[in-house]
Amino acid sequence: MIEVRVAQPDDADAIAAAHIEGWRVGYRHVFPTEFLDADEFATSRLDRWRGWTWNSRGDSQLFVVLRGGRVVGFGHVGPARVEPVCDESGNGSAAETTGAKGEIYGFYVHPEAWGCGAASALIARCHEYLRDEGFNEAVLWVLRDNPRARVFYEKAGWFATGREMMFEPQNTGPVPEVEYTVHL
Template sequence: MPETSPYLVRKASDCDAARIAEIQVKTWQAAYRGLMPDAFLDGLDPLERALVWKRIVAGPDGVVFLAQKDAHVVGFCDVLPSRDTAAPPEIAEIAAIYVEPCAWGSGAGRSLISAAIDHARDHGFVMITLWVLATNERAKRFYAAAGFEPDGAEKTKERPGFTLHELRYRREV
């Protein structure tokens, strides 16, 4: 019998932008501590991020899913057509997936990944990708458990005072 998730997954609205931003900042500060400079993580501003998420949620390119238990939103996932310039149009991308630390290991992330894959399949995509920090072992294990594999693509992002090295993972939908 399939495992039943305690989480309701729903599409976000612009009213959810502040909560999405709060989850993103909390998660970055917990998951990326030791992988990014403390000064950068401590300087993240949920109000600034909320403005960004308000635009993303209202935008035409993708969908943001939320995982909630009862009335409490604990995670989100942003799914859109691949932003990789060489990607064919049938490739989707998980641009962001974050679950607040108190809900890690609870099934919220699995519920969000499942919603992303279903959404991609339902919209004609055949493959879904995501980018993960090369040093984020916890996330790489999570993605592997969800059927994602590294495909050999790598990129770096320059930030003020540090560089991020990312690996692309993919799976069929």
């Protein structure tokens, strides 16, 4: 059974696991193996999620998707950032927002849950939240060389806008991201 709910502090380790494995499997062809397999890579994400400020994220929301009662992914949503400067968690400057659009800042599902409907349930909940917050449109950024994610987003109604920016996590070298949008 697939369920989506608001994340809680005790979800941090499972969120980190989905984040880490999502990167290791999904981005193996993009980032150096030494970077993805390094203990520092995993530790930094685990520390980030354990240190998440659970109750003071303002107007954004962090959702988790569960499969069989176990957290297998997360989606972080809120108002679109004016200048999308993000780290590898999808965390960015939520203080400077457009007010007109919503954004999915980060969206990861553990590879063991790919293809089971978890991502579809999660993105549907993200869309619902953004609509409930009064947004008619939303944006997200995805690695240009991430065909699996791009096909998923397109099936969910998203389309590329033509805008690109460079993304460089932990000095691995810049990689292009493309902006996607959806009408909610």
